[in-house]
Amino acid sequence: MPKPYPVEFREDVVRVARAREKDVTLKQIAKDFGISETCLTNWMRNADVEAGARPGVAVAESQELRELKRRNRLLEQENEVLRRAAAYLSQANLPKMMYPVVRELADDGVPVSVTCRVLGLARQPYYRWLVRPVGDRELVSAYRANALHDAHREDPEFGYRFLVEEAREAGEVMAERTAWRICSERGWWSVFGKKRGRNGKKPGPPVHDDLCAVIQADGRVRHEFVADAPNELWLTDITEHRTLEGKLYLCAVKDVYANRIVGYSIDSRMTSRLAVAALQSAVARRGEVAGCVVHSDRGSQFRSRKFVHAINRHRMVGSMGRVGAAGDNAAMESFFALLQKNVLDRRSWATREELRIAIVTWIERTYHRRRRQLSLGRLTPVEYETIMSPQAALRAA
Secondary structure, eight states: OOOOOOHHHHHHHHHHHHTOOTTOOHHHHHHHTTOOHHHHHHHHHHHHHHHTSSOSOOHHHHHHHHHHHHHHHHHHHHHHHHHHHHHHHTSSSOOOOSHHHHHHHHHTTOOHHHHHHHHTOOHHHHHHHHHSOOOHHHHHHHHHHHHHHHHHHHOTTOOHHHHHHHHHHTTOOOOHHHHHHHHHHHTOOOTTSOOOSOTTOSOOOOSSOOTTEEEOTTSOEEEOOOOSSTTSEEEEEEEEEEETTEEEEEEEEEETTTTEEEEEEEESSOSHHHHHHHHHHHHHHHOOOTTOEEEEOSOHHHHSHHHHHHHHHTTOEEEEOOTTOGGGGHHHHHHHHHHIIIIITTSOOSOHHHHHHHHHHIIIIIIHHTOOBGGGTSBOHHHHHHHHOHHHHHHHO
């Protein structure tokens, strides 16, 4: 059974169909986007139901019911966590370490993430505790850290010298140097202290190796973007353009094999969710993508935990270029240059919705199905995939 089209793609097709000229038929719109006319009619009918213009059961209602059931189950789990933790802390002569409670609740079916969130614990130390039982030294250090944390939470303006005194009153005696080390490792600083960090002026370290780089004999680094089959190498990046309403951001994913845009997401904010949505759109439209290399720059959206987890979840491989080297992702930059020349710079755009329709129409109708490329033997991306890899074309169509 083929996978359903991404929600954002369906909404964009409906937008284009509703904004079409009088002489453009639904059949032509469906052909431009590689879907059947019946499919497009169904999408438009469902959109009318969702908008209340046509009677019927909206998908949002069933989703809302599922969400209410999920929230009710979550509230029950949170209440169980609080009840079990209160009972544990009320017992005498027990070390007040909450990890045993987390383990007991996990055995009873309560997710570790829920328990740690309710109790204000971090999950990684808990998993380390499961692997290696805590010794006396770690136990003393944990007591000290808990005492300092409680004092810091009650008085965030206190520095480590004041926190030491509060911890001593709570029964945890330690040197000032020890308190400084504990607070430094965990980032418990006074709110009146000096700002730390670089304020985002420099990109962070890469979370993936550069798998597309080739070192030449003279020591220079060049990049090769070549794929022998679909879903071997994807490129992704984010571009922006101004409208009278504000900026609109596009994150696109390009398959190097046929230079096809296999997924994209458009939003008014440039967050990690934009990059994750574009990747999910590409995965939903391409099918089996395990082992595919996803190459990007070092933008914070692509270094975020959400994006890295999305890559790992689909068993893909991440790759990142250098800082300030546009050539490290030149193949993706060339697509954005075409988009800028053919759509964005053609005229001024009043609304984000207007620009969004223009971008989606150009990608699906012109770039994919009408614009022939020399590197593909004067074929369009869709024609090239259809001829060279029929099975991949059927999955993506």
